[in-house]
């Protein structure tokens with residue numbers, strides 16, 4: 358008997374697709390891919406640590422559903438979100454004679470999803486794409502929404518496309534092998550979803566607390582489902598980030614600055630987001646936008662999830678220039694996503710110096726004054 362699944366729909370007219378959530382469901386993937394894409398051939402793009410564990414189950418399932426499948430590996434790590442790896446994959450798809458009717462399956466975390474999605478968006482002007490996320494972060498965030506990209510030496514995600522998947526297949530049983538630190542980082546985006554949109558969900562996360570760090574599907578399935586539903590809802594209303602979708606950037610203004618300043622080393626994206634959210638919440642309180650205590654509540658939950666909440670020490674001027682969109686115009690305003698209370702955010706235009714006031718008391722990172 359197949360394990361039960363729950364299905365959410367990302368409503369985008371003719372580009373609508375299902376997000377199917379379950380545990381132990383990789384054996385059913387092939388049938389769902391065949392139904393969603395009508396493809397008869399598939400390229401499964403992955404990294405060794407994931408393919409080693411789950412690649413066989415995926416290719417067996419695809420074969421059982423009548424799809425000829427080809428496994429393609431890229432080196433693990435975000436450096437593979439590159440033009441070089443994309444070109445290698447385009448070549449590999451051509452060499453295997455995959456045509457317009459083929460499907461590209463991303464089996465892995467957000468790195469694989471973004472790269473495979475970029476290749477699917479561009480190969481032969483676009484082929485069908487299916488996400489099989491295996492990290493918590495990819496399940497609740499990266500795999501839903503259709504943003505795909507590669508990095509350039511000058512920065513992350515600078516070349517990409519909107520290419521919606523035809524299906525997102527979440528098997529939460531794969532989280533059992535994900536390192537605890539990666540699970541915690543994924544939980545940061547779950548907390549973000551609750552903080553921006555759903556106070557009751559936030560309270561449920563508080564009741565579960567540290568138990569969320571165990572890879573227990575029973576506990577995680579409803580959490581993944583709610584976080585995905587929030588992302589799906591926001592994306593459905595604003596596919597191309599014209600407005601509402603910006604609220605998903607809560608905590609990300611400072612997070613991106615931290616990632617840039619630490620050159621993406623030693624800190625995971627979710628960890629930077631945890632720090633960024635607490636910072637944003639403190640600033641929101643200081644600006645009178647959020648009721649007192651909101652930041653402390655957010656911080657307490659993140660700490661129980663073993664996430665960092667204090668910005669690493671870099672000079673204030675380094676933070677300011679990392680925050681500035683236009684490095685020559687430090688007064689240029691940034692759309693800062695402010696907390697209005699747990700469960701509600703609002704985007705407000707602020708200049709970097711307003712986001713990061715000179716005194717510590719106002720809640721800025723503990724950097725030296727410039």
Ligand SMILES: NC(=O)c1ccc[n+]([C@@H]2O[C@H](COP(=O)([O-])OP(=O)(O)OC[C@H]3O[C@@H](n4cnc5c(N)ncnc54)[C@H](O)[C@@H]3O)[C@@H](O)[C@H]2O)c1
Nearest residue numbers: 406433466467468469491492494495498499504531534535
């Ligand atoms: N497109 C979007 O909307 C979006 C949103 C958020 C993040 N992203 C992108 O996602 C990427 C980060 O994703 P990530 O955090 O999933 O990182 P990742 O894909 O690099 O995966 C993290 C690590 O976990 C390993 N791994 C994956 N699944 C595993 C499993 N089940 N068992 C054991 N090990 C496993 C990987 O091999 C890797 O070493 C970044 O490139 C980011 O830009 C994209």
Ligand SMILES: [Zn+2]
Nearest residue numbers: 498546626630
């Ligand atoms: Zn994020």
